[in-house]
Amino acid sequence: MDAPPRYLTPAEAATQLRVSTDTVLRLIASGELPALRVSSRIIRIPAPAFAVFQAGRQPTRRAVVRRTRRTEVTLGRDEQAPDLPGARSRASLTA
Amino acid sequence: MQLSVTDLERYLSGIGELLERYGVVLELEPAAPLVLEESPSGAISFELRGFLPDGRIPPLSVLEVRERWRRLASSRLERSEYAFELLDHERAFRRAFHLHDSEAFIRHFHVVVHEHCERPIGTAPCAHIAGPPLRDAYRGVDLLLAAWTDPRPPDCAAMTCLD
Numbered sequence: 001m002d003a004p005p006r007y008l009t010p011a012e013a014a015t016q017l018r019v020s021t022d023t024v025l026r027l028i029a030s031g032e033l034p035a036l037r038v039s040s041r042i043i044r045i046p047a048p049a050f051a052v053f054q055a056g057r058q059p060t061r062r063a064v065v066r067r068t069r070r071t072e073v074t075l076g077r078d079e080q081a082p083d084l085p086g087a088r089s090r091a092s093l094t095a
Numbered sequence: 096m097q098l099s100v101t102d103l104e105r106y107l108s109g110i111g112e113l114l115e116r117y118g119v120v121l122e123l124e125p126a127a128p129l130v131l132e133e134s135p136s137g138a139i140s141f142e143l144r145g146f147l148p149d150g151r152i153p154p155l156s157v158l159e160v161r162e163r164w165r166r167l168a169s170s171r172l173e174r175s176e177y178a179f180e181l182l183d184h185e186r187a188f189r190r191a192f193h194l195h196d197s198e199a200f201i202r203h204f205h206v207v208v209h210e211h212c213e214r215p216i217g218t219a220p221c222a223h224i225a226g227p228p229l230r231d232a233y234r235g236v237d238l239l240l241a242a243w244t245d246p247r248p249p250d251c252a253a254m255t256c257l258d
Contacts, residue, residue: 003185004150007244034116036241044244048118048148059115061108063128066100066139073132073140073163075176076195 007044010035016054027053096174096231100131100139103164103172107131107141110160110232114145117240119158121145137166138175147243155185158239160232163195179235181242188214188249190242192226192235204257212251221256 008016010024013033017024025043027033034049052059098106111129114121122144123129131139140163146154163176176195183189191211200206200223210226213219229235242249 006149006246034113036237036244038241038245044241046117046147046240046244049116050118051148052116052118059112061112062123062126064104064108064131065128066104066131066133069132069134072134072136073138074195075161075163075178076193079193079195 005047007036007046008050010043010045013045013050016050097167097171098164099171103139104131106231107143110236111143113233113236114143114158114160117236119145119147120154139164139166139172149185151185155183156243157182157184158236158243160236162232177229177232177235179229179232179239181239182216183243183248184216186248187216188212188242188251189216190239190249192229192238194228200257206257209257210254212249212254214248214251220252220254221258223257224251225255225257 010028011021014021014024024033024045028035028043028045033045033053035043035045037043107129111121129141129143131141133139140161143160145158147156147158148154149156157180159178159180161176161178161180162174164172165175167173174194175197177193178195179192181190189211192208193210194208197207200209204223204225206225208226208228210224211219211222212224229238
């Protein structure tokens with residue numbers, strides 16, 4: 001079974017929404033429909049983003065809370081980086 | 096990149112909103128707040144993790160955004176580390192954009208930031224790949240989404256190795 005498509009072109013989105021491609025481009029320009037401009041001529045609408053838009057869902061900004069932690073956060077702590085102290089295993093590169 | 100704590104809260108909520116508008120399902124309850132964590136040194140960090148609904152159950156693509164901000168004397172914050180990660184298990188690749196251990200990377204490779212590309216996951220032409228600094232997580236998310244939507248998986252072998 002083929003994997004479902006991961007993006008739509010503006011023309012494909014227009015067909016699904018039953019509007020013109022220009023309308024889709026206006027939705028993208030206004031920020032209502034999230035899209036990726038991968039080059040000057042190519043715009044992709046990620047399929048999950050289109051699903052959110054089509055369902056009429058409007059994700060809003062979540063509240064942010066502050067918490068304290070007892071230990072320091074160090075990104076890349078498990079990465080095999082050059083001459084860093086301590087043994088760094090590649091096993092957790094994807095951790 | 097420097098921000099006040101209030102600006103950083105706004106930045107984090109904006110990144111969360113962007114991810115959810117892109118359809119990323121965050122590993123959070125629907126109304127749960129986002130969290131800024133303050134370490135003993137005063138550094139502030141956050142982590143957002145979610146999956147891209149790809150029609151599979153369970154979904155096969157995981158996206159992560161992590162940043163660490165250090166306090167400056169002015170009480171403002173400066174981003175000191177970032178990690179933007181995509182694990183695409185369906186197409187078996189990993190892309191990542193990193194800023195951490197910058198002194199070591201400058202000393203060895205004369206770069207501040209680096210990238211990772213693994214295809215299949217766990218197999219890479221080299222441990223670290225050259226790439227430009229990313230101005231913020233918005234850009235990082237866009238690049239990862241572009242990799243995820245690209246019909247061709249990344250050509251890791253064609254990238255510039257640092258090692």
